[in-house]
Structure formats: C-alpha cells, structure tokens
Amino acid sequence: MTKLSNEQILTLHSMIIKQSGGSDGVRENELLDMALHAPFQTFENTELYPSIQSKAARLCFSIISNHPFIDGNKRIGILAMLVFLDVNQVMIECSNQEIIEFGLGVASGKYNTEFIIDWIIAHSGD
Numbered sequence: 001m002t003k004l005s006n007e008q009i010l011t012l013h014s015m016i017i018k019q020s021g022g023s024d025g026v027r028e029n030e031l032l033d034m035a036l037h038a039p040f041q042t043f044e045n046t047e048l049y050p051s052i053q054s055k056a057a058r059l060c061f062s063i064i065s066n067h068p069f070i071d072g073n074k075r076i077g078i079l080a081m082l083v084f085l086d087v088n089q090v091m092i093e094c095s096n097q098e099i100i101e102f103g104l105g106v107a108s109g110k111y112n113t114e115f116i117i118d119w120i121i122a123h124s125g126d
Helices: 005-021 027-040 052-066 073-087 096-108 111-122
Strands: none
Touching: 005 027, 005 073, 027 052, 052 073, 052 096, 052 111, 073 096, 073 111, 096 111
16 A cells, blocks of 8 residues: 655645645644544554545545645645545546535535545445
8 A cells, every 4th residue: 555655745735736826835744744644543453444445534534624734725635535545546536526515525524534435435436
C-alpha cells in the first residue's frame, strides 16, 4: 500500500490553491501530521482502518475536520483521498457536482468516516 507523504500533500495543496484560489500555507503542522497518521492507527496490533477504502475515508475526514491549512481544507481532503485511492489502484467515478456535495457534507458534519467508506465503495465498483 502506498502512503501519501507530508510533502506530497503540501504540493497538492499548493496546486489546488494556485488553480482555484485562496490562501496557501499550513495553519498548524501538528494537525496535518495527525490527519496523515490517522488512517494507519492501530489498537492492540490491529489496524483501525484495515482496507484501502477505510484508510482513504479516514484521511479525507481527518484533513477536512482538522483544518490544518489556512484555506482549501475541503478541496485538499477530497483530493488527498482521490490520489490515495488512485495510487492504490482504486478508481472513483463521480461527477463534479457529486464531489462538491460530498465535500460539503463531510465539512458540515453530515457525513462521518463510515459514510465516506460507503461512498467510496459505491463510486468505485469495489
């Protein structure tokens, strides 16, 4: 399984900000580190998020919820999820409108990690 590094997330974030606007930069590095490590947590040597889909869901949820960036947290949370899935051979098929509604739902607290896992599965055919 391929993980995304802190540097990769920072590069993706800068690309998003340049393309769609907003303020570039990290608000709090510790929050970003926590979001990147959350999908790989274990308890008594058991992974809390054992599947690629559950790890991607936790990554997305953690970035959006933790707000580690000055701006663009929803955008980078979704992009990080999609890139993580892609590099791990899980392809998502959805419209731009679906992804916007999805990101807003996560940010508003309407969607939790379990919902995100179900959304990934429904949109990947896996």
